[in-house]
Amino acid sequence: MKFSIISDAFQQMEATTKRLELTDILVKLIQEIPEDVIAKAIYLIQGKLRPNFEGVELGIAEKLVMRAMSKSSGIPLKKIEDDYNKGGDLGQTAENILQQKIQTTFASEVITLEKVYDTLFKISKLEGKGSQEMKMKYVSSMLNDATPQESKFILKILLGTLRLGIAENTVMDALAIAFTGKKENREIIENAYNVSSDLGKVAEVISTRGVEEIEKFQIKLFSPIRPMLADRIKSGEETVEKFQEKFAAEYKLDGERAQIHKQKDKIEIFSRSLEIITSYYPDIVEKISKLIISEDVILEAEVVAMNSNSGDFLPFQELMHRRRKYEIEEAVTKYPITVNFFDVLFSEGKNCMDMRYEERRELLEKIIKQDDFARLIPMSIIESKEQVLEVLENSINSGCEGLMLKHLDSTYRAGIRGSNWLKLKREYQNELGDSLDLVVVGAFFGKGRRTGKYGTLLLSTYNDEEDVFPSICKVGTGFTDESLDQLYQILSPKVTLKKNPRIVSEMEADVWFEPELVIEIVASEITQSPIHKTALDKIKEGTGLALRFPKFTGKIRTEKNSEDASTDEEVIALYKVQKKTENQE
Ligand code: ATP
Numbered sequence: 001m002k003f004s005i006i007s008d009a010f011q012q013m014e015a016t017t018k019r020l021e022l023t024d025i026l027v028k029l030i031q032e033i034p035e036d037v038i039a040k041a042i043y044l045i046q047g048k049l050r051p052n053f054e055g056v057e058l059g060i061a062e063k064l065v066m067r068a069m070s071k072s073s074g075i076p077l078k079k080i081e082d083d084y085n086k087g088g089d090l091g092q093t094a095e096n097i098l099q100q101k102i103q104t105t106f107a108s109e110v111i112t113l114e115k116v117y118d119t120l121f122k123i124s125k126l127e128g129k130g131s132q133e134m135k136m137k138y139v140s141s142m143l144n145d146a147t148p149q150e151s152k153f154i155l156k157i158l159l160g161t162l163r164l165g166i167a168e169n170t171v172m173d174a175l176a177i178a179f180t181g182k183k184e185n186r187e188i189i190e191n192a193y194n195v196s197s198d199l200g201k202v203a204e205v206i207s208t209r210g211v212e213e214i215e216k217f218q219i220k221l222f223s224p225i226r227p228m229l230a231d232r233i234k235s236g237e238e239t240v241e242k243f244q245e246k247f248a249a250e251y252k253l254d255g256e257r258a259q260i261h262k263q264k265d266k267i268e269i270f271s272r273s274l275e276i277i278t279s280y281y282p283d284i285v286e287k288i289s290k291l292i293i294s295e296d297v298i299l300e301a302e303v304v305a306m307n308s309n310s311g312d313f314l315p316f317q318e319l320m321h322r323r324r325k326y327e328i329e330e331a332v333t334k335y336p337i338t339v340n341f342f343d344v345l346f347s348e349g350k351n352c353m354d355m356r357y358e359e360r361r362e363l364l365e366k367i368i369k370q371d372d373f374a375r376l377i378p379m380s381i382i383e384s385k386e387q388v389l390e391v392l393e394n395s396i397n398s399g400c401e402g403l404m405l406k407h408l409d410s411t412y413r414a415g416i417r418g419s420n421w422l423k424l425k426r427e428y429q430n431e432l433g434d435s436l437d438l439v440v441v442g443a444f445f446g447k448g449r450r451t452g453k454y455g456t457l458l459l460s461t462y463n464d465e466e467d468v469f470p471s472i473c474k475v476g477t478g479f480t481d482e483s484l485d486q487l488y489q490i491l492s493p494k495v496t497l498k499k500n501p502r503i504v505s506e507m508e509a510d511v512w513f514e515p516e517l518v519i520e521i522v523a524s525e526i527t528q529s530p531i532h533k534t535a536l537d538k539i540k541e542g543t544g545l546a547l548r549f550p551k552f553t554g555k556i557r558t559e560k561n562s563e564d565a566s567t568d569e570e571v572i573a574l575y576k577v578q579k580k581t582e583n584q585e
Helices: 003-015 019-032 035-045 062-073 077-087 090-102 113-125 131-145 148-159 168-180 183-196 199-209 211-215 236-243 282-291 316-322 328-334 357-367 385-397 481-494 568-584
Strands: 229-232 247-252 256-263 266-270 296-305 337-347 374-376 379-382 402-407 417-425 436-445 454-460 469-475 511-513 518-522 525-529 544-548 551-556
Touching (some): 003 113, 003 148, 019 168, 035 199, 077 090, 090 148, 113 148, 131 148, 168 199, 183 199, 199 211, 236 417, 247 357, 247 417, 266 282, 282 328, 296 357, 316 328, 379 385, 436 481, 454 481
Parallel strands (some): 469 544
Antiparallel strands (some): 247 402, 256 266, 518 551
């Protein structure tokens, strides 16, 4: 398939801001893609080469791309750099620059989608000595054959800056319309995606074997399942009202969610955002097989750091010591963990997701041989608000964040945030009633002890309808000297020359970042704001929502992508609850 078909569609998508139009263009594009390349095309549309959990990264430097452009066009590097510095988008620079080349050279070979994909894939595999030269060779060979417009999009994919505003939901809508004629059939596609976490594969199966096959999509060991998520709740009373009968109360531990896949002695661990994290936990790999009485299983657990002397749970940040490539053995001894199981999704060749909560818990109790390292999360079956308060108290006293309240009949609904699981945190009971996970998009330099560091951060929510990051507040409290240092180290490599177009803010930050890092914030109130852009026009025309007295909780949410941050809708919902409470008072 000619790459120009895809790049023409990308061009149209770039020009529109309306989600419906975007879906239409995508539907037409999908209908033109032959079945043997549809998986590759779907990954490219999302700006990647493989599903996230395979961890295939392109990792290429802008400088190298500019050299490749110069090589294939004969235009001096300096001129390319000047154009780039003016515009700040290397893809666009390529289009401008190569326009000049086209008049001087003969028409070259037509570039295909397969060629682009395969070359990008080869680039992703290159490492070590001589790899930079090889990367440059591959990039310039693609640029030799590509038109200026094609070059623009190839480079955007290569540099990870393809921002067409296509979220996974839009791709699923478009697949449903293209293959079944109806957007309503997206649910079938979503179910398949929820158990495979691989949209390319879903598209390939639907295209080659039809919708019926998608309905039969099975869980597969070592392909992560999208996690089931919980709704927030403010009180035990609300839980009793919602469930109307007995329910399970589990401690909500403050650690890292781990989806553990095991087949005989082979173990793989996936994070909440479905990346492979096995290498951070060699102790789990070493010990867990002996503690699980099942040949092949998929289990969910919360991994928590603990104090080896007292046995107490330690806060989530302590796990960050495990995020090392080297000296991991040392971290394993210095920062011990426990693995606290709370669900079983697959066992002995059988999908357990359709089993009721109680049955899954019973099975889990049979499968896990508990010891100091592996445990089951404490659970009790209760029915009154007084009991909720009592268990909540106990959980907080043991260093937990609160409770997870689960409906006894609930099946495991992959990828869904629903009311069968409710979370009740301690801080829900005061002020704003909840913490928010916000994206760090910019910063202002500090003064006094904070000189040379980022003293204040500019934060955004995620607007999933438009795939952008509108600002919600600045935060300058809650930081320790240590956390300021740590944030500086994480954030300084993310500084961009220009504000990323997905950041929506009127503020003039001292520096802008790629919107990638998520941190946890508490605040006293949500207020209407003429400056901030979260929920703009949703409550009142020309006005957004902002946080009053925001404070950093100390938690850097490395396990969350920026698209997992709190959304505009969540902030609106909290704002409405706050208004209702104010009116009652
Ligand atoms: P949060 O910010 O509250 O962690 P989240 O968006 O990561 O939210 P939620 O579904 O809202 O995910 O909250 C559930 C999270 O709590 C899980 O992702 C898991 O990491 C953690 N957790 C701790 N204890 C439990 C438990 N007993 N059952 C399920 N999840 C638990």
